[in-house]
Amino acid sequence: MANVDYVPPSHLRQAALRDFGQILTYQDAGYVSPKAYAEALELAQGVLEEKKKGPKVGGQAVEER
Numbered sequence: 001m002a003n004v005d006y007v008p009p010s011h012l013r014q015a016a017l018r019d020f021g022q023i024l025t026y027q028d029a030g031y032v033s034p035k036a037y038a039e040a041l042e043l044a045q046g047v048l049e050e051k052k053k054g055p056k057v058g059g060q061a062v063e064e065r
Helices: 009-020 034-053
Strands: none
C-alpha cells in the first residue's frame, strides 16, 4: 500500500476538469461531444464555487474568510 487515502475516480475527474479544463479538448478529457464536456466543466466549476462558499448553516452557504 502507498499509505494514501482512497479518492473516488469521480472526484479526481472533477479536480482535473476544474484545474485543467481550459487547456484540454473534449476528446482529451474523454467526452464524446463538446456539449457533454461543457456541461461537465460547468458542474466542476460549480462544485469549486460551492466549496469556496463553505459549509451551509441553516440552509444558507457561509462565506469563508
